Amino acid sequence: MTTKFTPDHEYIRVEGSTGIVGITHYAQEQLGDIVFVELPALGKVLKKGDEAAVVESVKAASEIYAPVSGTVTEVNEALNGEPGLVNSAAEAGGWMFKITIADAGEIDTLLDADGYAELTL
Incomplete structure (x- = not known):
């Protein structure tokens, strides 16, 4: 499992051909306190x-941007009832969606x- 980051503060945890995406x-x-999350549509x-x-x-x-190209295969429905999960567990239970990665080469970019740590100093 590899985790990569965008300059816009999204992360993607890569597990095979699937990426789990959220904000850092x-x-x-x-x-500050997250009060609402609008998730992408499945597919x-x-x-x-x-x-x-x-x-x-x-x-x-x-806005949350796609770190790679692909198709949304799952969304974190828990965020609909508890958007604060993004605050309490941004890089764990507060993930937003899963994407099937179309071009693995994009991960390398x-x-x-x-x-990422250098960006946030």
Whole structure:
């Protein structure tokens, strides 16, 4: 399992040909208390960089972009009733959607943990 990051503060945990996508702990800290999450539709085909979801916090609304191209295969329904999971467990139970990765080469264009850490200093 590999985790990669975007400069826009999304993460993708890669498990075979599936990616689990959400926002980073740093991103949820910047947003504050998450009050609503708009998840993508199942079966939605996304290109890398497409708007995939939206999170709304007490401070602002923020778009979540697809870190890679692919098809949405699952969404985290728990967030509909408990959007605060993004705050309490951003990189665990607060994931947003799973995507079947269309082009594994796109993973290599993302940041590793060290590269991402440099962005958030």
